[in-house]
Amino acid sequence: MAAPFDLNDDSVVVIIGTGAGGGVLANELAQKGVGVVALEAGGRYLPQDYVNDEWESFGQLAWTDARTTSGDWRVAKDFSGLPAWIVKAVGGTTTHWAGASLRFQEHEWKAATTYGTVQGANLLDWPIDAAEMDPWYTLAEDKLGVTRTGDRPGLPGNNNYKVFEAGARALGYEQVSTGRMAINSDESRDRMMCQQTGFCFQGCKWGAKWSAAYTDIPEGEATGNLELRERAHVARILHDDTGKVTGVEYFDAEGNLQMQKARIVCVAGNTFESPRLLLNSASSMFPDGLANSSGQVGRNYMRHVTGSVYAVFDKPVRMWRGTTMAGIVQDEARHDTSRGFVGGYELETLSLGLPFMAAFLDPGAWGREFTTALDSYENMAGMWIVGEDMPQETNRVTINSDVTDQWGLSVANVHFDDHPNDIAMRNHAYKQGQAIYEAVGATRTMPTPPYPSTHNLGTNRMSANARDGVVNRWGQTHDIANLFVSDGSQFTTGAAENPTLTIVALAIRQADHIAREMAAQNI
Amino acid sequence: MMSDTASPKGLTRRQLLSRATAAGASFVVGAGFLAAPDAAWAMETVALKPETMATLIQMARDIYPHDKVGDEYYVVAVKGYDNADAAQGIEAGIAALNAAAQGKGHANYLSVGWERDRVAILRGMQDSPFFQQIRGNLVTGLYNQKAVWPIFGYEGSSFEMGGYLERGFDDINWL
Numbered sequence: 001m002a003a004p005f006d007l008n009d010d011s012v013v014v015i016i017g018t019g020a021g022g023g024v025l026a027n028e029l030a031q032k033g034v035g036v037v038a039l040e041a042g043g044r045y046l047p048q049d050y051v052n053d054e055w056e057s058f059g060q061l062a063w064t065d066a067r068t069t070s071g072d073w074r075v076a077k078d079f080s081g082l083p084a085w086i087v088k089a090v091g092g093t094t095t096h097w098a099g100a101s102l103r104f105q106e107h108e109w110k111a112a113t114t115y116g117t118v119q120g121a122n123l124l125d126w127p128i129d130a131a132e133m134d135p136w137y138t139l140a141e142d143k144l145g146v147t148r149t150g151d152r153p154g155l156p157g158n159n160n161y162k163v164f165e166a167g168a169r170a171l172g173y174e175q176v177s178t179g180r181m182a183i184n185s186d187e188s189r190d191r192m193m194c195q196q197t198g199f200c201f202q203g204c205k206w207g208a209k210w211s212a213a214y215t216d217i218p219e220g221e222a223t224g225n226l227e228l229r230e231r232a233h234v235a236r237i238l239h240d241d242t243g244k245v246t247g248v249e250y251f252d253a254e255g256n257l258q259m260q261k262a263r264i265v266c267v268a269g270n271t272f273e274s275p276r277l278l279l280n281s282a283s284s285m286f287p288d289g290l291a292n293s294s295g296q297v298g299r300n301y302m303r304h305v306t307g308s309v310y311a312v313f314d315k316p317v318r319m320w321r322g323t324t325m326a327g328i329v330q331d332e333a334r335h336d337t338s339r340g341f342v343g344g345y346e347l348e349t350l351s352l353g354l355p356f357m358a359a360f361l362d363p364g365a366w367g368r369e370f371t372t373a374l375d376s377y378e379n380m381a382g383m384w385i386v387g388e389d390m391p392q393e394t395n396r397v398t399i400n401s402d403v404t405d406q407w408g409l410s411v412a413n414v415h416f417d418d419h420p421n422d423i424a425m426r427n428h429a430y431k432q433g434q435a436i437y438e439a440v441g442a443t444r445t446m447p448t449p450p451y452p453s454t455h456n457l458g459t460n461r462m463s464a465n466a467r468d469g470v471v472n473r474w475g476q477t478h479d480i481a482n483l484f485v486s487d488g489s490q491f492t493t494g495a496a497e498n499p500t501l502t503i504v505a506l507a508i509r510q511a512d513h514i515a516r517e518m519a520a521q522n523i
Numbered sequence: 524m525m526s527d528t529a530s531p532k533g534l535t536r537r538q539l540l541s542r543a544t545a546a547g548a549s550f551v552v553g554a555g556f557l558a559a560p561d562a563a564w565a566m567e568t569v570a571l572k573p574e575t576m577a578t579l580i581q582m583a584r585d586i587y588p589h590d591k592v593g594d595e596y597y598v599v600a601v602k603g604y605d606n607a608d609a610a611q612g613i614e615a616g617i618a619a620l621n622a623a624a625q626g627k628g629h630a631n632y633l634s635v636g637w638e639r640d641r642v643a644i645l646r647g648m649q650d651s652p653f654f655q656q657i658r659g660n661l662v663t664g665l666y667n668q669k670a671v672w673p674i675f676g677y678e679g680s681s682f683e684m685g686g687y688l689e690r691g692f693d694d695i696n697w698l
């Protein structure tokens with residue numbers, strides 16, 4: 001067995017972060033015989049450790065290191081220190097995720113061409129397209145065991161879905177199903193069948209849902225080519241005077257600063273931490289941060305047009321029973337400007353437990369208008385909006401040097417203002433979502449504001465041309481050949497779909513490319 | 524917090540009530556303790572004046588009123604303020620609340636008979652750090668008490684019972 005690797009071993013690929021992007025990349029490279037050191041800021045938690053308790057689970061898994069916020073989005077007011085709800089743990093946010101696994105639609109790879117000029121939006125076409133991604137998507141669907149792809153059956157619908165489906169059909173929607181989910185609907189692969197526990201957001205205690213924490217990462221470790229160091233927080237990426245990266249500095253579990261050499265460094269810390277790391281690695285050679293000759297590092301932050309609709313009925317629904325997000329209406333995902341906006345959105349079932357519902361239904365609200373809604377918690381159904389938002393140059397992650405984290409490192413500030421297209425889309429989706437529930441007798445509907453971001457994209461975007469973005473079609477930075485970006489921050493545009501299947505497909509494809517280029521001695 | 528059998532300093536329910544005076548309609552207070560008017564529950568206070576704690580409990584209910592949820596859960600939600608570190612700020616905040624009530628012609632906050640009128644007083648101070656502190660902490664202090672979940676029908680952890688696969692994940696029957 002090769003792993004563990006020496007700190008001075010400069011033949012390894014260092015991967016920073018082990019979520020959807022980094023965790024998959026680590027396994028894929030290890031399977032190809034490439035030596036990998038994966039550095040993960042969080043600890044290792046497995047199904048036996050997860051808890052069916054919203055706040056306790058949040059305390060166990062969520063990223064709560066300091067961040068700051070600005071901009072007109074409501075999150076900056078309601079959750080100023082928590083712009084995103086994401087995870088700090090081995091496996092990253094794939095422990096929390098709900099498993100909705102959708103491919104981009106063909107036109108979404110070409111947003112600039114399809115949508116034309118949208119004022120204030122920094123739209124760009126991806127340098128790759130649906131045809132090129134098709135085989136990688138298939139590999140990703142097989143890896144994740146996505147229902148309704150291959151020969152995998154769909155999940156059964158729970159109470160929340162049944163209300164949603166009946167309302168959607170009454171409205172004339174046709175593309176209504178329990179969706180494509182990375183959740184086992186039967187006993188196949190090594191994972192159990194979904195037991196309808198209803199705590200998908202808290203880590204699946206049955207391992208029915210795919211998470212890198214208990215699939216790709218142990219598979220990679222079993223090859224002997226992957227060493228994962230947990231509680232290892234990368235502070236800086238180092239380079240030599242030819243401008244190639246040479247390794248990383250990180251704080252180990254004991255808080256000691258270590259230096260790991262590397263042949264290649266892949267950044268996969270999610271959309272806030274990845275640009276933060278590139279910017280915090282500024283040097284006299286790269287005063288604006290690594291890979292930032294375009295000035296685009298940190299810019300074009302996207303979080304999807306989101307929001308929820310909850311509805312109260314005169315009879316019980318008990319939406320919390322069963323899968324959290326197995327239900328979708330896709331009719332509105334099309335691009336159709338007659339609705340008053342470009343791009344489209346999905347409607348997906350969603351349930352929160354009572355503690356999170358109290359925190360997120362209408363943050364800051366109080367009094368009977370609020371509490372009578374909670375009084376009807378048992379009779380509530382819920383859905384989530386996920387639509388394409390516009391990349392804007394001014395929506396960005398910057399370094400806030402006034403605030404430092406527990407390592408003394410300057411933190412990320414996240415600035416976000418809604419684009420008018422985002423607002424028009426959200427309002428349309430609220431109206432349709434409310435109509436769905438009213439069609440099945442809702443006595444009250446509530447258009448609920450966006451939560452701290454769960455989908456975080458775009459801050460190191462992919463571009464054909466080096467002046468428009470940070471990485472090329474392989475996720476390789478335009479400026480530094482042996483520095484890659486491997487997470488959702490590569491996204492050129494966000495599309496209407498939940499992002500993780502695409503992050504995974506890109507990681508599988510990137511592993512293939514890196515292994516090939518290493519073998520050819522090109523990097 | 525105590526039940527009716529174990530009251531402060533070993534008093535019986537009748538003795539306890541004989542040493543207390545009414546504070547608003549919902550509470551009685553005595554030296555170092557407060558209780559429900561029927562002594563269904565009672566609590567001793569350490570750092571806060573009992574009247575202050577009673578007012579705080581009423582304020583908590585007025586912020587998040589649930590008629591199905593008994594005072595004892597609001598007591599649990601705010602009793603963490605009854606300590607030397609927090610007391611000064613809470614006493615000052617409640618004093619301001621009483622002053623606001625007096626400004627509207629009432630003796631103090633607890634003496635305001637209608638929730639509507641108490642809420643109007645709270646609206647006038649809802650941007651104050653004191654109000655925001657109380658409201659913010661209540662979100663978890665009240666709704667994250669496992670004991671209140673059944674009142675709302677929420678079933679909590681389900682893993683140990685095998686999830687809902689065989690226990691009604693799709694049992695809706697009125698659609």
Ligand SMILES: Cc1cc2nc3c(=O)[nH]c(=O)nc-3n(C[C@H](O)[C@H](O)[C@H](O)COP(=O)(O)OP(=O)(O)OC[C@H]3O[C@@H](n4cnc5c(N)ncnc54)[C@H](O)[C@@H]3O)c2cc1C
Binds near residue numbers: 089
């Ligand atoms: C509640 C919830 C539900 C979701 N549901 C869905 C869904 O149904 N479908 C879907 O497609 N997506 C869903 N998502 C989104 C999905 O989880 C993310 O898109 C995906 O995990 C992002 O992958 P990533 O690799 O970019 O980052 P992550 O998975 O977040 O991984 C990043 C990792 O990097 C680590 N890290 C960061 N900085 C450093 C550093 N300096 N040093 C070392 N390590 C570092 C972090 O600790 C983390 O483990 C959901 C997210 C949440 C929160």
Ligand code: SF4
Binds near residue numbers: 195199207208322
């Ligand atoms: S509902 Fe299914 S996928 Fe979700 S946590 Fe429970 S068993 Fe896992």
